[in-house]
Amino acid sequence: TQLLEQSPQFLSIQEGENLTVYCNSSSVFSSLQWYRQEPGEGPVLLVTVVTGGEVKKLKRLTFQFGDARKDSSLHITAAQPGDTGLYLCAGERGGGADGLTFGKGTHLIIQP
Amino acid sequence: EAGVAQSPRYKIIEKRQSVAFWCNPISGHATLYWYQQILGQGPKLLIQFQNNGVVDDSQLPKDRFSAERLKGVDSTLKIQPAKLEDSAVYLCASKSGQLNYGYTFGSGTRLTVV
Numbered sequence: 001t002q003l004l005e006q007s008p009q010f011l012s013i014q015e016g017e018n019l020t021v022y023c024n025s026s027s028v029f030s031s032l033q034w035y036r037q038e039p040g041e042g043p044v045l046l047v048t049v050v051t052g053g054e055v056k057k058l059k060r061l062t063f064q065f066g067d068a069r070k071d072s073s074l075h076i077t078a079a080q081p082g083d084t085g086l087y088l089c090a091g092e093r094g095g096g097a098d099g100l101t102f103g104k105g106t107h108l109i110i111q112p
Numbered sequence: 113e114a115g116v117a118q119s120p121r122y123k124i125i126e127k128r129q130s131v132a133f134w135c136n137p138i139s140g141h142a143t144l145y146w147y148q149q150i151l152g153q154g155p156k157l158l159i160q161f162q163n164n165g166v167v168d169d170s171q172l173p174k175d176r177f178s179a180e181r182l183k184g185v186d187s188t189l190k191i192q193p194a195k196l197e198d199s200a201v202y203l204c205a206s207k208s209g210q211l212n213y214g215y216t217f218g219s220g221t222r223l224t225v226v
Binding site: 035040041042044099103 | 152205
């Protein structure tokens with residue numbers, strides 16, 4: 001069974017601070033995706049990374065895929081209260097059976 | 113485009129009763145997934161359909177869970193009989209056939225078994 005370990009599980013910081021969330025696995029994935037989930041809603045895709053070493057930026061969010069395609073990180077610069085939510089990383093195996101394997105998520109709270 | 117529609121939003125049943133959830137994916141999305149999300153955890157894949165065929169149901173507890181997608185569009189997930197540990201949010205997702213596109217999730221059905 002492929003597992004994705006996310007850390008930290010919980011994070012509460014002040015507005016304006018920077019933070020990094022990590023997603024690690026012993027398995028190789030064809031792609032790794034980051035989602036954000038609000039209470040009572042389904043996960044919403046933030047980004048997909050495919051190539052080892054790839055870096056993608058989405059405004060204040062920077063996503064990185066490890067060279068070996070086993071790990072990823074999400075860095076948020078100058079966090080804002082609107083960034084509060086559950087951040088999930090998910091690995092895609094590729095091929096026909098390509099259902100996602102999710103980490104347990106990082107609960108992020110940005111205090112004003 | 114319209115999102116993934118799920119119903120009902122909430123359901124409370126007693127253990128040993130049966131329950132069914134419905135999902136309508138994004139138009140044109142051939143691949144449909146059902147996930148179970150227990151409180152405090154990430155979603156876990158239950159079953160994947162490609163059109164009306166099952167691609168992966170290795171994590172579906174087949175003694176009590178069943179799912180179908182008869183015409184390759186809508187799908188239903190059924191639990192019979194329900195157990196207390198089935199309390200969770202059941203999420204439906206669909207995926208475009210284009211490479212590197214993510215999944216679109218519905219808002220889910222929150223099931224409480226008492």
